[in-house]
Amino acid sequence: MTTRDRGRHVNDSTESLADATRYRRRLEAVRPRLVSFALLHLRDKTQAEDTVQDTLVTAMEKSDAFSGRSGYETWVFGILKHKLLDALRAQQQSGQWQPMENEASDEVVDRLFQRNGRWEQHARPSAWGEPEATFENEAFWQVFDACMIGLPDNLARVFSLRELMGLSTRDICREVGIRESNCWVMLHRARLRLRTCIESGWLKETHPC
């Protein structure tokens, strides 16, 4: 069959229907990752599901706008990020957040160090192995998620905006209404608490004794 023959059989509407089916299949495939990303930011399962649903509908409606310059999933994640920022603003405005001001000190962090500033013996970091292998280890991410849930809400929000959403600290302080220096303090606390939690959860799991 020549190209011209095929052209007679496949008209425009079946083409776009096939495209729509293909997009829908890909959206279904990426959905679980969208939900876990949203959950890490919003810390509320229902709100995370709703935001992802809204993202999927927008992606279907706007699939014509997908230029193909970036990957399709990257494009969908871009839509989700915008919607998450809107949802976070709504959370904050409706009073679902504790005030963002910093405690003078963080006792969990203080317990990691001796009075002279050296690591306490029990808190000294151990090796986690090769980063690539760690990234591919599903058990690591389960511990990571559990540790994120355990973080105080505000530390977790600032951490996700910085390290998952990729916003600069300047943008974060504009979004959540804190000074940039506060943001640095919060990120320091979040990183220390996370690494401590991950190490105690993950290394125990991989090296049971």
Place this chain on the structure above:
Amino acid sequence: MLMCKDATRLMSMKRDRPLTLRERFSLRFHLTMCSACRECDRQFELLHHAGRRFEPPTEDRTTDDAPRH
């Protein structure tokens, strides 16, 4: 002299803003001497890239059902 607690503060900060020359030197000096802080620095780096987990494994271009434009 920089102690571990302040070293972790600089390790965290360097992922959010450029350190001053003085901060960079004192951190580097501390890291040459302290293996625990070197591990901590590696772990902060890993956390800094935690978002990579959400990147598509092969991106969309390799599959045969790539979207048509």
